[in-house]
Amino acid sequence: MSDKTLLIGDIGGTNARFALAGAECPEFRDAMTLKCADYASADDAIRHYLSEISAAAPDVICLAVAGPVIGRTVQVTNNHWTLNAVDIAADFGIDAVRLLNDFEAVAYSIPYLREEDLESIGLPEHKPLPSDRFNVAILGPGTGLGAGGLIRRGQTLVPIVGEGGHIGFAPKSQVQVEILNALRTKFDRVSAERLVSGSGLENIYWALTLIHGEQRVQMSAADVFANSGEGGDPRAIEAAHMFFELLGQVAGDLALVLGAENGVYIAGGISKRYPELLQHGGFRNAFDNKGRHRAYMERIPASLIIHDEPGLLGAAYCALELSSD
Numbered sequence: 001m002s003d004k005t006l007l008i009g010d011i012g013g014t015n016a017r018f019a020l021a022g023a024e025c026p027e028f029r030d031a032m033t034l035k036c037a038d039y040a041s042a043d044d045a046i047r048h049y050l051s052e053i054s055a056a057a058p059d060v061i062c063l064a065v066a067g068p069v070i071g072r073t074v075q076v077t078n079n080h081w082t083l084n085a086v087d088i089a090a091d092f093g094i095d096a097v098r099l100l101n102d103f104e105a106v107a108y109s110i111p112y113l114r115e116e117d118l119e120s121i122g123l124p125e126h127k128p129l130p131s132d133r134f135n136v137a138i139l140g141p142g143t144g145l146g147a148g149g150l151i152r153r154g155q156t157l158v159p160i161v162g163e164g165g166h167i168g169f170a171p172k173s174q175v176q177v178e179i180l181n182a183l184r185t186k187f188d189r190v191s192a193e194r195l196v197s198g199s200g201l202e203n204i205y206w207a208l209t210l211i212h213g214e215q216r217v218q219m220s221a222a223d224v225f226a227n228s229g230e231g232g233d234p235r236a237i238e239a240a241h242m243f244f245e246l247l248g249q250v251a252g253d254l255a256l257v258l259g260a261e262n263g264v265y266i267a268g269g270i271s272k273r274y275p276e277l278l279q280h281g282g283f284r285n286a287f288d289n290k291g292r293h294r295a296y297m298e299r300i301p302a303s304l305i306i307h308d309e310p311g312l313l314g315a316a317y318c319a320l321e322l323s324s325d
Contacts, residue, residue, distance in 0.1 A: 003023075004023055004059040004060060004323055005020065005055055005056045005057065005058045005059050005060070006020060006021035006022075006023060006058070006059065006060045006062070006316075006319040006320070006323055007019075007020060007021075007046065007050070007055075007058035007060065007061045007062070007319075008020070008021045008028060008061075008062050008063070008064075008312055008315035008316055008318075008319050009042075009046070009061075009062075009063040009064065009312075009315065010063075010064045010102060010105060010309065010311030010312050010315060011036070011042060011063060011064065011065045011066060011076060011081070011083075011102070012036075012066045012076075012078070012102065012142060012143055013036070013066055013076065013077060013078025013079050013142070013143030013144055014035070014036060014037075014078070014079070014143050015033050015034065015035060015036065016033070016034045016035075016036050016039075016042065016045050017031060017032070017033045017034075017309060017311070017312060018031070018032055018034070018045070018046065018049040019031040019032070019309070019312050019316075020053075020055060021060075021062070021315070021316035021319040021320060022316060022320070023320070023323065024320075025320070026109075026112050026313060026314075026316045026317040026320060027313075027316055028309070028312050028313065028315075028316045030053045030055070031309060031312060032049055032052060032053065034048065034049065036076070036079045036080075036081060037079070041081060042063070042081050042083050042088070043088065043091050043092075046058075046061070046092075057092065057093075058092060058094065059094060059096065059323070060094070060096040060097075060319050060322050060323045061088060061089075061092065061094065061096070061097045061098070061319075062097075062098045062100070062315050062316075062318045062319035062322055063083065063088075063098070063099050063100070063315065064100050064101070064102045064104065064105030064106075064311045064312075064314065064315045065083055065099055065100070065101065065102055066078065066101075066102045066143070066144060066146065067101070067102075068101065068162075068163055069099050069100060069101055069161075072084060072085035072086055072099060073085070073099075074099050074101075077144055078143045078144050083099055085097045085098065085099050096322050096323065096325070098318060098319075098322050100159075100161075100315070100318060101146075101148065101161045102146055102311055103138055103140065103146040103147060103148035103161070103267075104148055104159045104161045104314070105310075105311045105312075105313075105314035105315045105318065106138050106140065106146070106148065106265075106267050106305075106310045106311050106314055107136075107138050107148045107149060107150035107159040107160070107161075107314065108150070108157065108159060108313075108314035108315075108317045108318060109307070109310040109311070109313040109314035109317070110129070110136055110138070110150050110265060110310075111129060111150075111152070111157070112313055112317065113305065113307055113310065113313075115128075116306075117305065117306055117307035117310075118265075118303045118304065118305060118306065118307075119275065119303065119304045119306055120301060120302070120303055120304075121266065121278060121279060121283060121284060121302040121303060121304055122279070122283070122284035122302065123284075123298075124298075124299065124300075124301045125301060126263065126301045126303040127301065129152070129262055129263070130152075130262070132152070132153075132154060133152060133153060133154075134150075134151070134152050134262040134263075135149065135150075135151050135258060135259050135260050135261055135262055136149060136150050136258075136260050136262050136263045136264065136265060137149045137251070137254045137255050137257075137258045137260035137263075137264045137265070138150070138264070138265045138266075138267055139164075139165075139247070139250065139251045139254055139264065139265075139266055139267070140266065140267030140268030140271070140305075141196045141197050141198070141200070141247060141268045141270045141271065142197065142198065142268040142269050142270060143197065143198055143199075144165055144193050144197050145164075145165030145166075145192055145193040145196050145197045145200070145250075146164075146165055146267070146268065147162065147163075147164025147165050147254055148160055148161055148162065148164070149254075149258040149260060160258060164192075164254060164257075165191070165192055165193040165196070165197075166191045166192070166193055167191060167192050167250075167253075168189070168190070168191060168192070169183075169190045169191060169192050169194065169195055170249075170253070172249060172286070172289070175211070175242075176242075176246075178207070178211045179195070179204060179207040179208070179211070179242075182206075182207035182210045182211060183195075183203055183207055186203070192246075192250045195243070195246050196243065196246050196247050196250055197270075198221040198270065199221070200243070201221040201224050201225070201239060201240070201243045201270075202218065202219065202220060202221050202224065204239045204242050204243055204246075205218070205219055205224050205235060205236065205239040206218055208235050208238055208239055208242070209235055212235065214235065216235065219233075219236065221270075223236075224236045224239050224240060225240055225273075225274055225277075228240035228241075228277070240274075240277055240281075241277070241281050241282060242282075243277075244274075244277050244278055244281035244282060244283045245281065245282035245283065245285075245286045246286070247266070247271070247278075247283055247286075248282060248283035248284060248285070248286030248287040249286045249287070249289075251264050251266065251283075251287050251302065252264075252286065252287040252288065252289070252290055252297055255287075255297065255300055256290060256293065256297075260300065261296075261299070261300055262300075262301075263300065263301045263302070263303060264287070264300060264301075264302045264303070265302075265303050265304075265305050266278070266302065266303065266304050266305065267305045267310055271304055272304065272305075272306060275304060278304060283302075284302065287300075287302060
């Protein structure tokens with residue numbers, strides 16, 4: 001087993017991250033990030049990666065992908081790639097190929113994250129998961145909004161896979177109702193992802209300028225965050241705080257749906273880049289604010305994943321399992 005080449009990947013709407021998985025435990029090495037737009041297909045990107053690191057042909061390929069796995073095919077939600085496990089197996093002359101949803105991979109990483117890979121968001125603080133039984137949820141805003149869960153029963157890990165980021169947006173305040181009404185002029189259906197994602201922040205900013213009757217140049221998500229500090233653009237400040245309030249609302253809803261009493265984990269690049277806004281904005285209050293179930297919510301720890309590549313770590317776990325079949 002130690003001589004096998006276990007290729008893993010974490011493919012999002014913008015970037016594809018590849019690495020080689022360890023053959024003894026869930027770990028990886030030689031990680032590299034490529035821009036999806038630079039390659040016609042995932043196969044082309046894989047070949048480029050293998051060439052760059054001078055790796056042997058893969059014996060196992062395990063790819064986490066931002067999109068629903070239907071049969072053995074994934075159409076990436078926010079880019080032009082379509083991946084088919086049968087075609088990839090034929091192209092590389094192997095049988096051991098697995099495609100999984102990107103947040104399924106993040107879910108698999110949760111038991112293997114170290115204390116230094118996590119940062120508590122408010123109270124209660126994160127604590128190690130029970131070794132025999134737990135329910136957790138995972139949510140992550142980036143190019144889109146990923147969501148999932150993980151259940152342990154004894155030695156069995158069961159991921160909960162879906163497209164939770166596409167649930168309908170449920171406003172909780174008058175200004176959120178007005179934001180929803182504004183976005184309904186742009187979209188046939190307003191999902192959570194239309195607000196809690198990179199483009200979602202841009203939508204929030206646009207809606208707030210409309211609500212306030214202002215004519216402003218539309219900002220990118222990066223510009224909104226850059227102008228959301230003290231003394232910055234008042235509308236950018238409002239939008240950034242609303243973004244993390246909405247993230248808390250959706251994370252709390254997911255915890256209720258999944259019975260995630262052992263914790264909710266926040267992944268994705270946006271939250272890692274702006275931890276102060278996550279920690280000191282409206283996230284935790286919005287997370288807890290579930291009416292009759294507030295006391296239940298206040299017992300659930302919420303944690304920010306600060307590990308660089310949890311998707312690759314989860315894919316490494318799956319590749320190891322696949323190689324031992």
